[in-house]
Amino acid sequence: DAGVIQSPRHEVTEMGQEVTLRCKPISGHNSLFWYRQTMMRGLELLIYFNNNVPIDDSGMPEDRFSAKMPNASFSTLKIQPSEPRDSAVYFCASSNDRDHEETQYFGPGTRLLVL
Amino acid sequence: SQQGEEDPQALSIQEGENATMNCSYKTSINNLQWYRQNSGRGLVHLILIRSNEREKHSGRLRVTLDTSKKSSSLLITASRAADTASYFCATHTRKAAGNKLTFGGGTRVLVKP
Numbered sequence: 001d002a003g004v005i006q007s008p009r010h011e012v013t014e015m016g017q018e019v020t021l022r023c024k025p026i027s028g029h030n031s032l033f034w035y036r037q038t039m040m041r042g043l044e045l046l047i048y049f050n051n052n053v054p055i056d057d058s059g060m061p062e063d064r065f066s067a068k069m070p071n072a073s074f075s076t077l078k079i080q081p082s083e084p085r086d087s088a089v090y091f092c093a094s095s096n097d098r099d100h101e102e103t104q105y106f107g108p109g110t111r112l113l114v115l
Numbered sequence: 116s117q118q119g120e121e122d123p124q125a126l127s128i129q130e131g132e133n134a135t136m137n138c139s140y141k142t143s144i145n146n147l148q149w150y151r152q153n154s155g156r157g158l159v160h161l162i163l164i165r166s167n168e169r170e171k172h173s174g175r176l177r178v179t180l181d182t183s184k185k186s187s188s189l190l191i192t193a194s195r196a197a198d199t200a201s202y203f204c205a206t207h208t209r210k211a212a213g214n215k216l217t218f219g220g221g222t223r224v225l226v227k228p
Binding site: 049107108109 | 146186207215218
């Protein structure tokens with residue numbers, strides 16, 4: 001299995017631009033998580049989906065952030081408009097709760113820099 | 116505030132020595148997990164201990180859990196330079212839907228050759 005796939009791996013953009021991050025979870029996993037990691041705030045859960053349905057989006061910073069999961073093999077995290085304080089590493093993770101496996105598998109992350 | 120808090124925040128040891136780090140949490144848990152993150156990479160799951168377990172081993176890793184004190188420790192024995200990484204504890208609570216985990220701030224471990 002290829003593991004969790006994220007794209008792009010690096011993104012540099014200017015303030016005000018739209019940014020779209022993509023994630024392909026491990027095949028067969030039914031939960032997907034979006035995290036943000038910074039030195040100041042550590043690892044924060046932004047939103048997670050279970051069976052393609054958003055369960056908890058309380059970590060989404062504000063209306064500029066949105067996430068979708070149109071099917072079991074794809075999710076996007078969009079920031080519009082982007083701001084310099086959004087600069088961080090964004091991780092996607094997936095897990096399978098059907099077999100009572102409770103570990104999460106992380107992708108390599110997307111490093112976002114907003115100038 | 117975070118569910119899991121690691122202590123110490125940073126640790127520097129010589130190769131061959133043991134490294135111990137601790138995690139405290141606030142609410143009842145279903146299980147507690149430890150993850151490792153190498154610089155510039157995603158987190159990798161190391162070990163899971165359930166609330167009814169007190170100790171678990173995996174290779175050079177030993178994890179303990181004390182639910183009465185709401186704390187856990189991770190011991191890495193005979194450390195190697197390749198163990199240099201950040202280590203995070205994560206708690207899975209009974210209220211969580213799906214497999215939501217709450218991560219602590221991490222312990223940065225430097226193993227000097």
